Amino acid sequence: MRSPPPGRVKILAVSRGALWFRIVGELEAFLVSAGEAVILDGLSEFEFGTRPDMAPTRASPGDPVSPLSVDDRNVCVTAHIEVSGGTDAFLQGAVPAMTHVRADSTAGRAIAWLLGELDAEMNHDLPASRRATQQIVELLFVHVIRVWMTDGMTLPAGWIRLLREPFLLPAARLIHSQPRFPVTVSELARSCGLSRTVFIERFRASAGVPPAAYVFNWKMRLATTLLETTDTPIDQIAHQLGYSSPSSFNVAFKRWVGSTPGKKRKLASRRSATDVQVAAP
Structure with a gap:
């Protein structure tokens, strides 16, 4: 799939299987396995799928979303970060176009556990599941911030x-x-x-x-x-x-x-x- 720029910082976390991600116009693609995530600054078109050499299908905001099934082999959970007070641009301009959070990193291990919990909440009719899901996504963003704060990460000025x-x-x-x-x-x-x-x-x-x-x-x-x-x-x-x-x-x-x-x-x-x-x- 080829997605238009989301307009907001977006987290795409793979909870099952593996998917390739790439910013449109760039040659490098990232293989993101279960328990890993990518964070996009929301300013660029991006592609994702099970094979990096396939011609992408263009997505649009009105496309229907298939319900999650326990039999799905590749599952990607998405969340966007919306900052109040007109500070979306303040966040977008301070982060890389794409950040790959690997499973073997400190944040990656925490994110992998959170994704497992998120997958369980989305596949079982548990009490207060909606509230739990919101809390898990917020914790995901906390660990994403920690990734950006790590020494060695290349960040734009901001x-x-x-x-x-x-x-x-x-x-x-x-x-x-x-x-x-x-x-x-x-x-x-x-x-x-x-x-x-x-x-x-x-x-x-x-x-x-x-x-x-x-x-x-x-x-x-x-x-x-x-x-x-x-x-x-x-x-x-x-x-x-x-x-x-x-x-x-x-x-x-x-x-x-x-x-x-x-x-x-x-x-x-x-x-x-x-x-x-x-x-x-």
């Missing part, structure tokens, strides 16, 4: 690579763990014991953008999450993010998102209302 750099970790913690704004580049440099010039150079190499741009982007993502998931007044959000006035926050947010904070909140409210109406029956 936040995961930044968090993997020990000498930049104090600055990353100041920005992410306990957000307090405004935070200056000089303060971040001091937390790492580096001069301002050296800090900016190393930060840009790991994160892909200068520290000031990174802090601004993170503030806007926090603002988006607060607007979409809470009722916190906009002027209070502006104060939390270190803006001197709601108007200056409005200008910055509109420059980043393309709409005002008020419009962003109204759009999120309409989507939420639609979800409730669809789910009500």
Whole structure:
């Protein structure tokens, strides 16, 4: 099968048999056996199947999915990662196009066990099976994150690579763990014991953008999450993010998102209302 770009980070875990995976346009294909997984950044077309030399059939989002059978020889469980607050791109840009988690790795052994549990939940009518399945998939993603954090993994510049750099970790913690704004580049440099010039150079190499741009982007993502998931007044959000006035926050947010904070909140409210109406029956 040839699948269009998923648009979101996607986990494809083989629970039975073995399948080949390849990013369209690349020569290398990966054989993924039972208990192993691949993670896609969601930005590229990909192919998968039982033989790498077969001409692929193009898949479309509306294609029917066959029900799982205990007699199936090759089974692939898929899950997508959807990040709230407009941070999907924040995740996608920080991970490789395709990551192969092998069974003999530390994360691979944990993933193999989780896949066995997932296969059991999907093939037996067990109490609270749906809830258990959700928890298993969340644990799968935790181990995927650990794979990306492992030394030796080649990562594009981005936040995961930044968090993997020990000498930049104090600055990353100041920005992410306990957000307090405004935070200056000089303060971040001091937390790492580096001069301002050296800090900016190393930060840009790991994160892909200068520290000031990174802090601004993170503030806007926090603002988006607060607007979409809470009722916190906009002027209070502006104060939390270190803006001197709601108007200056409005200008910055509109420059980043393309709409005002008020419009962003109204759009999120309409989507939420639609979800409730669809789910009500």
